[in-house]
Amino acid sequence: MTAQAEETDRAAFAQDWERWHAEKEKALAGPHGFLAITGLHWLDATPTRFPDAPGAWSSTDEGVVVELSDDEELTLDGQVLRGRHSFGVIEERVSLYPTAGDAAIEVAKRGGYDILRPRHPENGLRLAFTGTPAYAPDPRWARAGRYVPFDEPRPTTVGAAVEGLQHVYDAPGQVEFDLDGTTHRLTAFNGHAPGSLLVLLTDATSGVTTYAANRAVSIDAPDADGNVLVDFNRASNLPCAYTDLATCPLPPAENRLTVAIEAGEKIPTAPVEKTRSVPARATGPEATGTVPDGETP
Structure with missing residues (x-):
């Protein structure tokens, strides 16, 4: 391989890497990417409210349940959720993303535990990235x-x-x-x-x-x-x-x-x-x- 060809190959290699890295950074810092997460909440049987998500959340035998007050709602796959809603038993490493305004409220299971991870685009960690x-x-x-x-x-x-x-x-x-x-x-x-x-x-x-x-x-x-x-x-x-x-x-x-x-x-x-x-x-x-x-x- 000539020196010129080798230099061309290195340039193409670097450009390919730059594209990969830019895509990864874009996902990380997206409006609902990991830098937008504002809390990691571990759910148990007691309905609990959190400052960064609407509703009272619990982990029950029927799965993750949210109880929304009259002035609260979530949207999941185009369906508006009001009152009491069961997300069912969520499998390990699976996440659901109901939305509330411009926030996505991740409902997931990690390590055998039901968790809630709200994602807000205005989170300071994301904005400072x-x-x-x-x-x-x-x-x-x-x-x-x-x-x-x-x-x-x-x-x-x-x-x-x-x-x-x-x-x-x-x-x-x-x-x-x-x-x-x-x-x-x-x-x-x-x-x-x-x-x-x-x-x-x-x-x-x-x-x-x-x-x-x-x-x-x-x-x-x-x-x-x-x-x-x-x-x-x-x-x-x-x-x-x-x-x-x-x-x-x-x-x-x-x-x-x-x-x-x-x-x-x-x-x-x-x-x-x-x-x-x-x-x-x-x-x-x-x-x-x-x-x-x-x-x-």
Whole structure:
């Protein structure tokens, strides 16, 4: 390859990365993105009102219930909700988004607990957001790898950004890649697209230039020979890097690398103090299902 061709390839690589990063930032800072969340409310059997959502909310045998007063209403899928409304039993990692004015009131289940996370476009964290710093994209960090499936998916328990919460995900296999003559192996979880994978990891940059708790790399489905591309330029922060109102999973122990992956997103400019924990009153099973990316945590 000529020097000019190599320079052209690097420029195209950088442009592709810039498009990816811009789309990720747009979703994060959207009117109802994670930066718009104003509260993480753990529901129990007692109907409770919260300052950032209409109605009194509870977690019951029939699922999440809201009791709206005469001057309150929500809208869900075009239907106006008034009075008492049951959302039914919400499955793990599922969210519903009824709206109230310009706010979206996320109703979800995380870690076996029913939660409420209102999202207000005027939230100060969203309005103050100026973008996520990142390493300059470098083709060196787009590593050819190999997918090694397990004979059967392995249930894998990981911690969470919320103290006292655990997630359990089925790991279909591992991803191997070589770096500076050493082979590294990462446990992979199922991604959102069919056949795709996602790895959660920390490395020697974690807590130094990159977010301490975790980063995530999405990987396209392996080809027929198990070949994959592990592009660490797209190692991205999960929402817990920006807000203490997320329930993000932590990497399994084997995904805590000792090498420095100097690629991908860095520590946000203004990280939030982390004071999360599951309320003592909350009880429920561990979370199971597909590992989150994008909007789920």
